[in-house]
Amino acid sequence: MKKNTCFHLFIFLFLVVQNSFAQVDVVYNNLVWSDEFETNGAVNSTKWHHQTQLPAGGSWFNGEQQHYTNLITNSFVNTGFLNIKAIKEPYTNQGVTKQYTSARLNSKFAFMYGRVDVRAKIPTNQGTWPAIWLLGKNVNEDGGFFDSQFGTTSWPACGEIDIMEHGITQSQPAGYVQSAIHTPSSFGNTVNHGGTIASNLGNDFHVYSMNWSPFQITFLLDGVAFYTYNPAVKNASTWPFNAEQYLLLNIAMGGVAGTIPSSFTNAAMEIDYVRVYQNTTPDTESPANFTATSGVIGSSSIELLVNATDNSGSVIYNVTYGTTTLSFAGLSGVQKSAVIPGLTPNTNYTFTISATDAAGNAFVNNPVVVNATTAVASQCNGTNNEAQQGSFTVGYNYEFETIGTDVKITFEILDPNLVGVVAILWNQNPFTETQMTNVSGNKFTKTITGQTIGATINYAVKFAYAGGLAVTKYFPYVVGDNCDLGTPTTKFDNDLTFINPAKDFLEIQSEIPIDRIEIYNMTGILALTATEISDKIDISRLPAGIYILNIYSGNERNVRKLIVK
Known part of the structure; x- marks a missing residue:
């Protein structure tokens, strides 16, 4: 059977090998x-x-x-x-x-x-x-x-x-x-x-x-x-x-x-x-055509998109930011996505990225520097890998968005090569399960209606797929808020008041000096900033709706929900 392989079988195997190369991070070429x-x-x-x-x-x-x-x-x-x-x-x-x-x-x-x-x-x-x-x-x-x-x-x-x-x-x-x-x-x-x-x-x-x-x-x-x-x-x-x-x-x-x-x-x-x-063949050729940019940016994660070519078929990327260094590999000429999780909202990060091959040959113009700023946590969104059942090899993206009195919940499992993925939304109390709708790939969404602004809801997602399942942790979300629930109460939390809802002017009273304010809409876009703080701040150009108000005093930040009439 092996000795008399026909042409069409050869072509089939060739296509299988080419297809499988596209699904791994390092290609091994030499039969040892x-x-x-x-x-x-x-x-x-x-x-x-x-x-x-x-x-x-x-x-x-x-x-x-x-x-x-x-x-x-x-x-x-x-x-x-x-x-x-x-x-x-x-x-x-x-x-x-x-x-x-x-x-x-x-x-x-x-x-x-x-x-x-x-x-x-x-x-x-x-x-x-x-x-x-x-x-x-x-x-x-x-x-x-x-x-x-x-x-x-x-x-x-x-x-x-x-x-x-x-x-x-x-x-x-x-x-x-x-x-x-x-x-x-x-x-x-x-x-x-x-x-x-x-x-x-x-x-x-x-x-x-x-x-x-x-x-x-x-x-x-x-x-x-x-x-x-x-x-x-x-x-x-x-x-x-x-x-x-x-x-x-x-x-x-x-x-x-x-x-x-x-x-x-x-x-x-x-x-x-x-x-x-x-891979045993001596390799002296360095990677070429190396590019690196940022992709999707969340409040706690930044996607890096890297690409380079190399004669070996694979490229190794080394990323350094702050005191953290990580490495991963990708195929030659194929854009590789790497999501950097666990970042701080509204913070600028500098990523120093180099490209080498397995033999240690380096791209001639290493490194490439990418600067990106995480989004303000105006929605509950980010990347996590915590599980209450099963486990995640990479993790998942999550996002909560208030639309009127509805909350749109979106989760995407990032673990690669999963087959037959379905997503079930878990409500913590009372416990219920609801099928989510596939958006694309392994991204799913569900909108829950008729929520109360200011109420806290808790949801997780069960991902089931061929061969297993994994369940995310429960995420608490304040309807209409930015879900910055982990921020410690600041020293001026109890000494700050403002009229809410507000119309035309935002009136803030605080016993602590305020350095600046930032107002974000519910899609995370900065709508207004002020560094000269008076008793009345003009907000007349803001459309009616729900906003996130960030109030800064020194290194302290107080996050509040603001309703503009």
Whole structure:
């Protein structure tokens, strides 16, 4: 099959590869290790190790019921395919008898960063758990190939990357395959997982892929990305993926895969090839055509839009502002969006941005400086990644806007490569759920009507998608206000009064000297500013409506709602 690939299949694969490149942050071009399974018989012992030693206690983890063996009946190559076969048969080894045998192969190759492609047809029999995955080379798992020399770290501190698992998500629809990440921050029943539906699973071959860069790990099915792991904070707890990992191929039986039917006899995973790509070609060419600008600006976030070209196919961007430095990667010639969250409203930020490639070659005119000022918090808007259920790898944008006595609520999940996203608006008290309307992409909105100006409402959003869900925190919002609810009461809060609603003139009385005032409309536009403060400030040119009044005294700010008649 592999040896006589026809032209139209070549074109299909070419398009798949091109499409998948557009969905990852770093492109890996050079094949560094593979097995094409071209020799019939036993598995190539120079590339694979049979892991057969039972863990302490005499059973594999998760309640599994199989012995892993090095028998040729459980793992063999036939007509260009590796077969890993689970068989119902009594087998005694290491003084323990089990009723099922299977195989668990460790690659004798370990690597850090790269892309893995595995073309396979997997079993879908009840009770089977086929898996394609990676473990840290430093895992101290007795019987593993690297354990005797490198096994210094317990699971999950070694890190685990599950490219493909099937059979352990019985609640999902038929054809569902899952990818998952296990780290000290989340393991076992991890929240870091995603999944997708594979067509005709069990009968057709599919390409299961994982693209691992220093910045994120992306999972793909047949060249289409469906889940990316990219924790906002990368440390030993969330990101043990800055060290080498090795590949594992196996079929487990029972346990979390469910009851094995009495009628079960055998099941096989057939693997056409296993390929690992990295970038090994010497590179002396620097990135070119580097541009950087600001994009969407909120009260607590600024979007940076960067673009550069490089012969390697990928560009690394380093951003510094204040004492903070962050890095991310993008494809050559493709504009990359990065949202900088957690910023202070109405504040100017200077972003110093440089472009390099993976070999360290730098853009000749580095750095590019971008200045941008966050919006005044005239609406409850910004970027956050806090979750009360599940988790967000990147986060979400949120916005509350008062229109008359209605409040328009808009949320957008920023996590990439999610499939089938829907959004449900949660009202905290009394608890209700309301379907939101999709605006575009993964942005959703809902307008709630008949609200009381000055009342505080509390809403969150549940995002559900293929393979999981995540729920934002509840956001309190004062209807008609700017939602600057976290601002501490200033020292002149109780010593300041003004006539509200106001007409033609704003009359303010304060025992504390006022340096300036700013009045913003409900879309965040500065409508009036005054630095010469008198008892009466002329507001006659302001249309009737609701405004946000910022009153400054030194470093203190008092935020009030102003109604103009």
